[in-house]
Amino acid sequence: MHIEQQEEAVKKRPVGKRLWQYALHFKGSFILALLMLTLAVAADLSGPFIAKAIIDRHIIGIEQPYYVTQTASKDNVSFNDATYKRADRFEPGETKGSAIQILQVGKSFYLISGEAPTTTGVREYQDGTLKITAKGQVWEAAAQPLPLSQLLVFYEPEIRGILYWLGIYILLLAVSIVMSFGKILGLQTAANKVIRKLRGDVYAHVQRLPIPYFDNLPAGKVVSRITNDTEAVKDLFVAVLSNFTSGIITIAGIYVALFILDTKLALFCMVLVPLILVWIVLYRRIATKYNIVIRSRLSSINAIINESIQGMPVIRAFRREKETMDEFEKLNEDYLTYSNKMLSLNAYTSHNLVNVLRNVAFAFVLWYFGGASLSASGIVTLGVLYAFTDLLSRLFQPLTGMVNQLATLDQSIVSAGRVFELMDEQGEERHDGSMPRYKGHVEFDQVSFAYKEDFVLKNINFEAKPGQTVALVGHTGSGKSSIMNLLFRFYDPQQGEIRIDGNVIRDIPKQWLRQHMGIVLQDPYLFTGTIESNVSLGDPRISRKKVEASLNAVGADRVLKTLTKGLDEPVVEKGSTLSAGQRQLISFARALAFEPSILILDEATANIDTETEAIIQEALEVLKRGRTTFIIAHRLSTIRSADLILVLHRGEIVERGSHEELMAMEGRYFRMYQLQFGAQVENQAQSGQIGEPSFAPLEDAGLEGDEFEHNTDASNEEHTKKKRAAIAQAKPASAAYK
Structure with a gap:
């Protein structure tokens, strides 16, 4: 968005009204603080x-x-x-x-x-x-x-x-003793309450934002709005409100005194009021442009810092430190440029301009009224003139304080506008409560889905009965993960229906739907805390004993036994101090502890070493027991025992059946199996040693989509027959294949 568009967006949003509504939540604190200022006597x-x-x-x-x-x-x-x-x-x-x-x-x-x-x-x-x-x-x-x-x-x-x-x-x-202390404390406390509520509302709204919103928004920019922008709003209630309130009260009192002294002198000084108002309007018109850029650049700086820290191993490995630093410096320099422009604007206008107005007012009073007093023309007495000049001097003290807060005022309004812009994004409605644990009968009925314009899933039809294991295979981009995204209602399909136990999931609140679902990702996410907290996720229903039982059930005790503190072993961000196998087993235990009726395994063994994979395979059998399981896998070793295998190609199900049925069809799944296992099995058959096949992912073969047909034509028929014979003799030894 261009600067002009951002400025227009800020103007269109009723920022002041919405801030006022937030202040009303704690009106008692604000009223008390203002009474402490005005009612000391x-x-x-x-x-x-x-x-x-x-x-x-x-x-x-x-x-x-x-x-x-x-x-x-x-x-x-x-x-x-x-x-x-x-x-x-x-x-x-x-x-x-x-x-x-x-x-x-x-x-x-x-x-x-x-x-x-x-x-x-x-x-x-x-x-x-x-x-x-x-x-x-x-x-x-x-x-x-x-x-x-x-x-x-x-x-x-x-x-x-x-x-x-x-x-x-x-x-x-x-x-009465410490009025100014009480005023600051009261406003600070009230402001902190407003910011706490505002920040809490923003964070809660972020939790309700649909998954597509985060697809194109850097995490650092969201963090900046929740932290930096809300903190800037606090200054509005502390510094700006305090100075403007005390200034208005002081100025009103001084004008009353001026009118008591001399009406003509007071009327002359009233000219200052419209001058100040015009000044504020002009100042904000210029300052808003600068502040929009400043807050935007600060948000971008936070985003690049967040991205750089998370991607530091990649930056170091590919020696991109200089390029990353150059990108950061460009944003930093832009931020400095506009910050300096803002400083120059404040230097030209704030205190200096007040002094100019004050000196002009003094000169006029002394010239017009002072000369008349000295010449004994009787316009005002010397005593009135002295009192008037003293009051006039006092009048500009609150004016100076108010004008010096204009920069903070505008910065706070711009920051509040950015916060409310995030809160205006359409969120998902939350529903409290829960639903009974469903059986796990899943049906996809003529489901078609597109993230943007092109459909990535077309007329998907299948049924997963309670307790069955359904595997999804296919090349990258074939739509496997999209099916799971729809099942979790991270997205909703444009056409067709998805039903669980006969109920259309679009009619089920998302929080209720996901209550009885579990997922294990290829790269499991662990939160800062301990192993226990990462399994239970702080749910009071999951006791320490249940956490330990879940870890033992998936075999994690064999892998985690080297950790000195056991369940209380600290876990840093993303579990970077743990191995891939340890992280995966913790995620398995997490899924088991929540006892889902539907379990999704999204390439859960893709990054696991051979030794740990044997434990993982046993863990999979424990996890799948008594629940409907969906497995997304490139390693066909993990899905051989699946009740139903769906082969996807370009968003469509092109084959379905058990492993034996698909092998007998000699179609796409058969060719995928050949690509992964054929070469090694053939070599082992020739040497008389039939063992565990290798688990190279489909993409490692360098073939995707229509390339299967090209590489398995009639010219390779003889070679294919030999492989088929060798595969038929192969009897995998692992428990997962039994």
């Missing part, structure tokens, strides 16, 4: 009011009558096998039972039945009788002393209210 005056509320409502308040209640409430008090609530806490229409009341006489408290007509007057307690004398009248009632333990029962509901008011008092007291 009110904090000092709030102390007596808070003390009054604590004394009247919570300390002396227990002398109000208590009535028996049948309504549950956090304000209820349990006393003498009855539940009471204070009179002022009853809801309108709520039924009141019999009453009791607590009255204090000296340092002691007494309990009376009923309600005293008045609590003011002289109180006395003698011989079980409490007397209240007020205005010459005496009221008395039977009373009993209330021990401290029982008195505290009535204070329990008040503790919450007392702590609430004390918290407010301490908070407001801190505001």
Whole structure:
């Protein structure tokens, strides 16, 4: 996308509105921080009011009558096998039972039945009788002393209210003492919450993006938007919001004072407001162009760094260090160029321009109003002039702070636009919950699929019954992996239906569908952690005992026994410290631990040495037991015992059947078998030693697609017959072939 197009895209996205919506999630924190900035004086005056509320409502308040209640409430008090609530806490229409009341006489408290007509007057307690004398009248009632333990029962509901008011008092007291500290802390905390939510939403959205989105997007660019761009947005809420809010409040107060001093002088200074607004608009128009390029180049730099680190062995092996460095330097130089342009723009406009405006304003005031004062023309007095110039000087301090934040403001808006651009990508809907474990009856019905325009699968029809093993073979690009991508619903077909147990998978939520599927890739991916965490993937349903059992079942204990820490052996990124066989066995154990009903093995033995392959073959038998299994393989040794073998060519199934049936057909599969095993078997037959055939992949023979026909024509018929006879005598010895 060109710079002009990116700029237009940023303008079209309602960035400000969406940032405001995020801020509203934590409006309490922002409001509190802004109140700390603007209401410092009110904090000092709030102390007596808070003390009054604590004394009247919570300390002396227990002398109000208590009535028996049948309504549950956090304000209820349990006393003498009855539940009471204070009179002022009853809801309108709520039924009141019999009453009791607590009255204090000296340092002691007494309990009376009923309600005293008045609590003011002289109180006395003698011989079980409490007397209240007020205005010459005496009221008395039977009373009993209330021990401290029982008195505290009535204070329990008040503790919450007392702590609430004390918290407010301490908070407001801190505001009055360290207002600026509180302001920064409040805004920083709120900003961190916004960024945490924004970053969490972005990452969650990345998890929902369809697989095709990542086909053409470098991982480093996605990382840059999740980390760098969201961090830049934080400055908007911390520095920009703080400076602009305090600046606006200060400027408003100064203008009020200016109008009180002299209306004409204040009106003159009002000219500065539209000048600042025009200035901000023009600045952002230029700065946005620069910031779009800066953020884009930073994203590209992250992408090339990520790619270089992951591909470092290849770069070193092919001595491409200089070329990689040149590519990096080109992006780095471009980033520096536009960063310098941004610095120049800030240098020309921010602080220097404020000084120019301030000096012009001072010169005008001194020339117009100062000369008149000195000539005693009576426009303003010297005192007013001094006060006015002092206020005018103070006016430009917040203006300077606001203008200096324009660069941060624009950078934050551009970064937010890039983040929201990623979030606007169409994601997949997530569904919570799960579905029962299905049997694994898979049907492909007239399925055709294209990644872009050309169909890579055409009219695919086959059925895999529960517990069967289905193998997919064919040259590179024939459509084997595409079938598995459709089964996992990484993509959906343009034509036809895929059914599991009779249910069309397009109608099943993807998360539910994949819950009972497992996959083992040719190059298994291990995460940073331990061997145990890579098998369980942090799923609480998979215990340590189950992890160990799964590893033992696939034979991994024989390969991993050399590791000193066992299951707790650290695994670095991608498992680079482990061998290919160890990584593959861990991935087998992972698949087994999750107990899928459908298992996909995508060339799972392609990178395994001969010694480890024997263990892997045994592991495969364990994995396949009791579940529908799909095997994508170039090594025909791994699929000889498959219940159904599908031979694909240019996106179509050209042959299907068991190994024996396909060999009898003498078609494409037969020729593939010849290419892989024929030469060695023939040599072994001639020497009288029939052993394990070699496992050269199909592509190693240098033949793909229609080249099979060209190399197996009538001119080679005699040679083919000899090979066929030798193959018929071959009896592979490995357990996988039995």
